[in-house]
Amino acid sequence: MELFSEVYNCYFQVISAFLQKDRRISEREMRFHINDSCFRESILYLLPRLTKQSWGFFEKKDGFLCSKLSEQFYTPLTDLQKSYLKAVLLDDKIRLFLSNTEIADINAVFSNIRPLYTPEDFYYYDRFADRDDYGNPDYRKHFQTLMAAILDRTYVDILYESRFGHRVRHIYLPCRLEYSIKNDCFRLLAVESHRQRNPRVEILNLSRIQAVTLTSKTAGKLPDINRILSRSYHREPARILIKDRRNALERAMLQFANYEKSTRRIDADTYECLIYYNKKMETELLIEVLSFGPMIQVVGNKDFLRLLKERLARQKAMLEEIS
Amino acid sequence: MSEFKELIKSFSKSREYVRDFFVYGFKTRDEFGGWSGRTYDNERRRLESWLSGYVRAEYKGKEKNIYLSIDSNLLDTNPLYRVWKAKSFTDNDVMLHFYILDYLENSKAQTADGVTDGILARYNVMFDAQTVRRKCNQYAQEGILLKEKRGKEVLYRPGTPFRKLLSAYPGLADAIKLYQLISPLGIVGNTLMENGSFANDLFRVKHSFFVFTLEDEILLALLLAMHEKRAVHLSIKSTRTDIFKETEGVPLKIFVSARTGRRFLILYLPDKRRFSSARLDAIKKVTKLDIYPAYPEIKEKLEKNKKSAWGVSFQNESRTHLEHVKLTLHIKEDSEGFILKRLEREGKDGIIRKTAPDTFTYEAEVFDANEMLPWIRTFMGRILAVESDCPKLKQLFQRDFSAMYRMYFSEYPGAGAKE
Numbered sequence: 001m002e003l004f005s006e007v008y009n010c011y012f013q014v015i016s017a018f019l020q021k022d023r024r025i026s027e028r029e030m031r032f033h034i035n036d037s038c039f040r041e042s043i044l045y046l047l048p049r050l051t052k053q054s055w056g057f058f059e060k061k062d063g064f065l066c067s068k069l070s071e072q073f074y075t076p077l078t079d080l081q082k083s084y085l086k087a088v089l090l091d092d093k094i095r096l097f098l099s100n101t102e103i104a105d106i107n108a109v110f111s112n113i114r115p116l117y118t119p120e121d122f123y124y125y126d127r128f129a130d131r132d133d134y135g136n137p138d139y140r141k142h143f144q145t146l147m148a149a150i151l152d153r154t155y156v157d158i159l160y161e162s163r164f165g166h167r168v169r170h171i172y173l174p175c176r177l178e179y180s181i182k183n184d185c186f187r188l189l190a191v192e193s194h195r196q197r198n199p200r201v202e203i204l205n206l207s208r209i210q211a212v213t214l215t216s217k218t219a220g221k222l223p224d225i226n227r228i229l230s231r232s233y234h235r236e237p238a239r240i241l242i243k244d245r246r247n248a249l250e251r252a253m254l255q256f257a258n259y260e261k262s263t264r265r266i267d268a269d270t271y272e273c274l275i276y277y278n279k280k281m282e283t284e285l286l287i288e289v290l291s292f293g294p295m296i297q298v299v300g301n302k303d304f305l306r307l308l309k310e311r312l313a314r315q316k317a318m319l320e321e322i323s
Numbered sequence: 324m325s326e327f328k329e330l331i332k333s334f335s336k337s338r339e340y341v342r343d344f345f346v347y348g349f350k351t352r353d354e355f356g357g358w359s360g361r362t363y364d365n366e367r368r369r370l371e372s373w374l375s376g377y378v379r380a381e382y383k384g385k386e387k388n389i390y391l392s393i394d395s396n397l398l399d400t401n402p403l404y405r406v407w408k409a410k411s412f413t414d415n416d417v418m419l420h421f422y423i424l425d426y427l428e429n430s431k432a433q434t435a436d437g438v439t440d441g442i443l444a445r446y447n448v449m450f451d452a453q454t455v456r457r458k459c460n461q462y463a464q465e466g467i468l469l470k471e472k473r474g475k476e477v478l479y480r481p482g483t484p485f486r487k488l489l490s491a492y493p494g495l496a497d498a499i500k501l502y503q504l505i506s507p508l509g510i511v512g513n514t515l516m517e518n519g520s521f522a523n524d525l526f527r528v529k530h531s532f533f534v535f536t537l538e539d540e541i542l543l544a545l546l547l548a549m550h551e552k553r554a555v556h557l558s559i560k561s562t563r564t565d566i567f568k569e570t571e572g573v574p575l576k577i578f579v580s581a582r583t584g585r586r587f588l589i590l591y592l593p594d595k596r597r598f599s600s601a602r603l604d605a606i607k608k609v610t611k612l613d614i615y616p617a618y619p620e621i622k623e624k625l626e627k628n629k630k631s632a633w634g635v636s637f638q639n640e641s642r643t644h645l646e647h648v649k650l651t652l653h654i655k656e657d658s659e660g661f662i663l664k665r666l667e668r669e670g671k672d673g674i675i676r677k678t679a680p681d682t683f684t685y686e687a688e689v690f691d692a693n694e695m696l697p698w699i700r701t702f703m704g705r706i707l708a709v710e711s712d713c714p715k716l717k718q719l720f721q722r723d724f725s726a727m728y729r730m731y732f733s734e735y736p737g738a739g740a741k742e
Contacts, residue, residue, distance in 0.1 A: 005465070008514045010405070039375070057421055098492060126583075127581045150524070176526060179501065250347075253346045254584035258396070
């Protein structure tokens with residue numbers, strides 16, 4: 001089973017798409033799709049071979065390129081892909097999408113294929129223990145309702161229990177479901193209204209949702225939550241200095257790899273890293289920074305530095321009181 | 324001097340470059356050691372081509388510094404998957420792919436000779452029968468074509484279209500939208516989305532390390548060896564010193580850190596009779612060896628031992644069996660319940676006790692207490708005492724705290740602490 005195979009090459013994929021969807025296509029459209037789904041320089045190699053009879057998949061008619069292959073063209077799955085599907089069917093979250101009967105049926109379709117991996121092959125050794133209960137029928141129902149609401153752009157009525165045990169009812173437009181690998185849980189990213197000029201993304205833990213029902217209100221288009229989330233990032237990023245000792249640089253760069261960041265060398269063994277974050281990510285980022293101890297130093301922004309210094313001052317006072 | 328090509332034959336060299344650009348993101352032409360300037364220029368151009376849209380450039384004086392800026396919280400898929408779609412191919416590869424599959428889709432099962440003749444008749448393209456047979460066999464091995472023997476003839480036919488499965492089980496497409504982002508070898512899920520012509524319009528992922536995908540070829544080889552219960556020979560390049568070392572062992576499990584962005588292979592070393600670990604990103608080559616007869620027994624032993632491993636270490640410096648760690652923390656009961664919650668969910672079944680008003684202890688027994696230090700530091704501001712039968716732990720904690728305090732409260736702070 002080859003992972004790095006030409007079968008998955010993006011040139012093959014874009015040609016497949018042309019054959020299946022765009023039976024009659026202009027060179028301009030072809031150019032657009034290649035630029036959109038392949039690499040930056042693919043057009044130089046690929047376009048002449050598709051338009052000038054080199055591979056012969058298309059012929060020119062009335063200024064358009066028409067497929068010479070059948071409309072039903074498809075690429076059958078590879079064993080690697082079937083084997084991956086079998087692996088996915090073993091995960092406990094799969095029941096949020098498929099019933100037991102459906103899982104058994106799909107397994108039967110690929111009865112001669114072994115799963116690519118099993119849950120027992122992996123151990124997430126620092127994952128949090130209070131994971132969501134994916135086997136809970138209410139949870140599954142809420143999850144499916146929210147998926148339907150996102151796809152249909154429908155507002156939902158949610159009864160939610162807050163961290164402090166208060167129950168609140170509210171109407172939201174669900175935009176995405178966010179899965180946290182560290183917490184092994186889902187959160188809903190939603191807005192109160194798609195018509196707001198400056199909407200805020202509300203984050204609700206799925207495990208705290210007590211009830212959710214679809215309303216009759218829909219939105220023409222989901223808001224651009226990337227823009228909203230990016231706008232929520234502090235204007236001034238956290239600025240940290242890393243002394244490259246005890247592999248600290250490599251460790252820090254890896255640990256902060258899932259933040260938007262930029263790094264530069266400022267002298268022989270010191271590096272400056274800017275990390276972009278918002279208010280909701282602040283405590284988590286602070287905890288991650290603390291875990292490095294003296295190997296990294298926060299130098300900005302002012303608020304983030306203050307939070308860190310407060311913790312250190314409190315720790316000093318605590319140790320002095322004991323001694 | 325070789326001509327620049329966007330596609331590549333083998334992934335291993337580019338893997339190092341993409342990793343360095345993605346993880347570090349600050350290396351200039353001169354800082355990349357080991358390869359010539361021309362190689363750097365080609366790799367950089369390739370990376371800019373593969374990942375255009377995510378590549379940013381900064382200038383340091385006259386030097387151009389490019390880096391990858393990827394915020395995993397905001398993406399529908401992992402942009403680094405694109406590097407897996409850059410395998411080079413020949414004109415014959417691409418033509419045979421489309422003509423063979425299209426011809427077979429519209430015919431009954433055929434021999435390789437029948438396919439060769441059919442392609443000539445239907446598309447007016449001539450191939451050598453041997454070339455067609457080789458491609459049919461390659462695709463049968465990949466699972467794309469089904470191969471059956473009827474009498475003396477070998478017949479080929481295509482597998483079922485994925486779209487049939489998707490229309491019978493609509494929930495499957497939504498599941499793939501999620502798993503391609505969060506599962507091991509998610510790149511395969513991403514190729515399924517392409518095959519089924521759908522995109523992820525439902526999910527986002529948090530705490531995902533997109534860079535993991537660069538190790539997927541190594542992971543795949545290890546999983547296959549694990550499932551066959553085989554020992555392996557590994558070529559490992561130290562992440563600190565760049566020195567290669569060769570090792571042999573029995574691969575048992577992949578330990579994943581959801582916090583630090585590292586994945587480890589846990590393997591058993593039969594000659595040393597102990598468990599060991601190797602970072603997946605440091606493993607450069609995997610060679611399968613013989614089946615290891617006692618595989619089930621050592622796997623069971625690992626399952627028992629993993630409960631007492633805080634991270635990936637199965638022994639400590641003093642070679643004692645387990646080390647005891649006790650933290651005493653100041654936690655305001657009425658307003659800081661979330662700290663207790665943190666201890667419960669992150670503390671791996673450690674025992675939490677209330678010992679006085681607003682004072683709690685957390686106790687655990689682990690193989691290597693030093694592995695707990697980064698976690699202990701995260702409670703800075705609440706720690707009343709750190710106790711352990713590993714004396715180094717307390718010393719390290721105190722040393723680190725003093726260094727941090729000096730760093731932030733001395734008049735002339737510098738980056739990092741003096742050791």
